[in-house]
Amino acid sequence: ILNVEQSPQSLHVQEGDSTNFTCSFPSSNFYALHWYRWETAKSPEALFVMTLNGDEKKKGRISATLNTKEGYSYLYIKGSQPEDSATYLCALKGGSNYKLTFGKGTLLTVNP
């Protein structure tokens, strides 16, 4: 069983602040790391799929980095806006079965 940990569990920031959170995973048998953004009552939205060690991806004010050797990925949000409030999920594709194993998520609240 793969163990994917996300921290912090929840986070409150003020509008305009930049923030980041972490996804940790076992570094052996890595295949891909997925990030999703999940607003209440909506479908999880795919943000990034990361496969290469040292990879960095960007989508607007959101970016992510990947370190497969030490088993972590960071998600950064620059200049947070209230509409960024959501739960951010990471999911690991790895191990012998190549299925997605999700973390519990980081709940971000951006106060206006």
Add this chain to the structure above:
Amino acid sequence: GAVVSQHPSWVICKSGTSVKIECRSLDFQATTMFWYRQFPKQSLMLMATSNEGSKATYEQGVEKDKFLINHASLTLSTLTVTSAHPEDSSFYICSATGLGQETQYFGPGTRLLVL
């Protein structure tokens, strides 16, 4: 693009009845669909994987006779919770991928309450 719908969004049923949940890919052909379950304060847990036209592959601990999955077309998969019991109350969510795609596209989920 890559929109997945799921119906119903919530359902309340009596213990012992069966409930069917539909998952549809609206603008792409979903060769593989996944069904997840999430209990409060827990992560999404994969229940089963289904490929169009094939029998679903269930994760360890998931009863295939209780959670019937059908993936008869490239745009529709259904999950039927048979003889539902209160412990089946949970949030069920599907995802879909097209041929060769890495990203899974999710539906909005179904909240099931069994009384």
